[in-house]
Amino acid sequence: MKKFATLLLTSAFLVFSFSSLKAQEITKYDFLEIIVIQKAKNSGKIKRLKVQEQQSLVGKVITIKEIEALKNTSDLLNYMNAHNWEFLDRKAVTELNDPVWMSYLFRKQKI
Numbered sequence: 001m002k003k004f005a006t007l008l009l010t011s012a013f014l015v016f017s018f019s020s021l022k023a024q025e026i027t028k029y030d031f032l033e034i035i036v037i038q039k040a041k042n043s044g045k046i047k048r049l050k051v052q053e054q055q056s057l058v059g060k061v062i063t064i065k066e067i068e069a070l071k072n073t074s075d076l077l078n079y080m081n082a083h084n085w086e087f088l089d090r091k092a093v094t095e096l097n098d099p100v101w102m103s104y105l106f107r108k109q110k111i
Contacts, residue, residue, distance in 0.1 A: 028110040030056035032085065034067060034076065036102040046071055047099055056108070080106050 035050040051057075051064045062083050070076045077087060085106040093101045 029107040030060075030110055031088075032056045032106045032108075034104045034106070036073065036076070036104055038073075038100045038102070046073060046076070049076070060108075076104070084108055 032054060033052075036046055037048040037050065038045065039047055049068045049070060051067050053064070057064065060083075062079075062085075067076070067079070070079060080087065085108045088105040088107050090105070091103045
């Protein structure tokens with residue numbers, strides 16, 4: 001009986017220690033930056049999309065050609081969402097009467 005109690009206590013300790021170690025892991029992400037060029041005061045219509053070769057695209061289902069073929073910002077967001085890329089941030093650079101440059105950042109959890 002004493003051996004059984006010791007074995008039960010030891011196994012319970014091991015189970016709980018492994019689960020707490022797994023809970024403390026830092027989630028790893030792939031990040032992707034897409035440059036969107038729009039005309040000033042043109043709601044959502046994209047003039048051009050630019051995606052550079054990035055390490056986070058290697059081995060993924062999405063391609064640069066598919067992304068650069070999109071015509072609206074909503075199409076871009078829907079496309080990335082359909083492929084499980086989470087929208088993270090957008091930064092814009094604007095100058096008077098010049099195209100608006102925006103950097104869209106997406107992330108996807110590494111498996």
